[in-house]
Amino acid sequence: RARGTREEDDSRPSKARRVDITPDPPCETKHAHRAEGPARTPPPPTTTTTTAGVERSRDSAPGVPSMGATRAAPRYLLRVQYDGTNFHGFQRQANARTVQGCVEDALRAFAGGGGGGGGGGGEGAETMSSSSIVTHGSSRTDAGVHALDNTMHVDLPPRVSRREPTKALPPHEPHVVSSALNHFLKKRGAPDVAVTRCIRVDPNRFHARHSATGRTYHYRMHVSPTPPSLFERGRVWHVCSGAGDRPLGGGTEGFYENAGDGRWGLDVEAMRLAAAHLVGTHDFSTFRASGCQASSPVRTLWDVRVDSAPSWPSFPEFPATDSIRPDDFSKVEVTENPEAQSGGKDRARAPRGRPDPGAETMRSHPQPSRSLTSGGVVVTAVGPSFLYHQVRLMVATLRAVGAGEIDPASVPALLAARTPRAVPAMAPAHGLYLSRVHYDGTREWSPLGAVPVEEGAD
Template identity: 30%
Template sequence: MRHIKLTIEYEGTAYAGWQVQPNGLTVQEVVEGALAQMLGMPTKLRSSGRTDAGVHARGMVACFNTEKALPLRAFREGLNTHLPPDIAVREACEVPLAFNPRSDASSKHYRYSILLDPLRSPLARHVAWRIGAKLDLGAMRAAAAHFVGEHDFNAFRASNCAAKTTVRTIYSVDLVREGSWLHIDVNGNGFLKNMVRVMVGTLVEVGLGKRPPEDVAHLLVARDRQVSGQTAPPHGLCLMRVFYPEDSLS
């Protein structure tokens, strides 16, 4: 039996998220369908996590088992011939049978993109949250610093989040300005449902002067979702990469 690890890129606009569900077409469903076509049998994927409807990925990790003696390039080039233009396998490699793409992950990198432009951009409409007002990036960076470390992020998750614990560790939150684009890069050991989007929504409120930077520290202690910021739109969010210890991959 072989255990194949795929790194998948997708533009999530047309999908109801990553994970298979009854209320819409999902990325997982499409990739599993392509695998079934290529391998001639139903094949289930285990992934590093999930993304919501409209969220994108450059580095979603998913694994499956197969007894097919195909070269690794077939799991990339071959699968891509069966996938639509908005989904692609970027990498395929063989990993130990014990490898678990979710529990073995050491950290994840999410990027949220904001377009700072008073005029709408048709080309950016699916990949960035457009904000026409000026943002105070200094205040946003001061607020973002409060997220770093181990905290209870109960105030920064969706009301229907089913996670058993709300404690997570954030390693870094960086704001990168590139012309009219603002990228918010968040690295952590794990994330709750909508966590990055609520963090970004809160930072934007700081940038607009609607709350002071130190408010983030108070929200982490209060643990009350009702008083934290708005949930930023899904289309600005992208899962960039999932990191694993080297010994789990060999």
């Protein structure tokens, strides 16, 4: 793909990077000429911060702290929210604007490193040096995907007094870190990212990705022949009908245009029946993009729900009264269609290129016996982890079920096919929201790898 990184919970293991927080010895110390006289006191050994945030000497064995290493880099869990419209995904990239890049740039500015201008892809933003700060995310969303609650952790360098460089200061309070990050995010041109909460965590027992126990995704659809509100553009999938706005290829339609009695929309009850087949542990190869690098296609879904939801704006409506009457343009409206003036007003107003809602057209697929839903429809998926594009492929399939293009009872056969060619093209990224990353405390983690991570869990 031209844009983006891994979507949903990308299954590639993340490699912890070591951050050097101690500058090299001064040039005059490294290159001083030997002179006669009392022997010089050797400079203190250079230290390195491990993935657990504990300083050790470079001369000591890995995992064994030196005798004088007592300072620990405090670790903070950041809960972040962002509008993914103008990001090339979450994961940092060398020459693209990413969520992780912008947050790390703000962190460097907060810690006194200067930063790279807020873009996440500038020259300074990706330069790894002794003062570089690296975050570790829990879920690498794709380009255009939004997040109500994504998470990452960061080990900040220990604080020292400027007046007394040898004096250690206590770590920043979490609320100070979150307030400062939001300040620098706005200042450096990233107002579409916000830190909603900051928690200081134990660096020897917590990792943003490996300690996560579950994730919740929401996918929003706007089911209507007319476009969504201007304020919803790029934040909801417009499931429509007609050749001009057809969301999927192959001659498919967006929803039931006419159920024989003037009804139109998606059959949410049929979508719920189909969603029930997805709950549990299955081989989700059918709902796995070709670029997925997970070692196993087997995943567990705890819940898949389909609900109707109000479309934006959801402000309360006032009933008609003597002071507030319904709009009436019957005396002033001008139309060029004679049929509209002779009583066919509704038929004349049908959008061009779309079937007439009042026409007696019959679909080739079975007609729904239940009520149809228009307006807002939300699909919710909850599980420990997800494959690349899994949620968007499932949503596209559920939409096809709601439109009568796929029978709900055929979902087990689709799972058994184990190929994404058996299902419709995936839903667009801008309707997907990472709603929550869960930490219930049951998944232990150790920087030394004492507790193994579940195979393919992330």
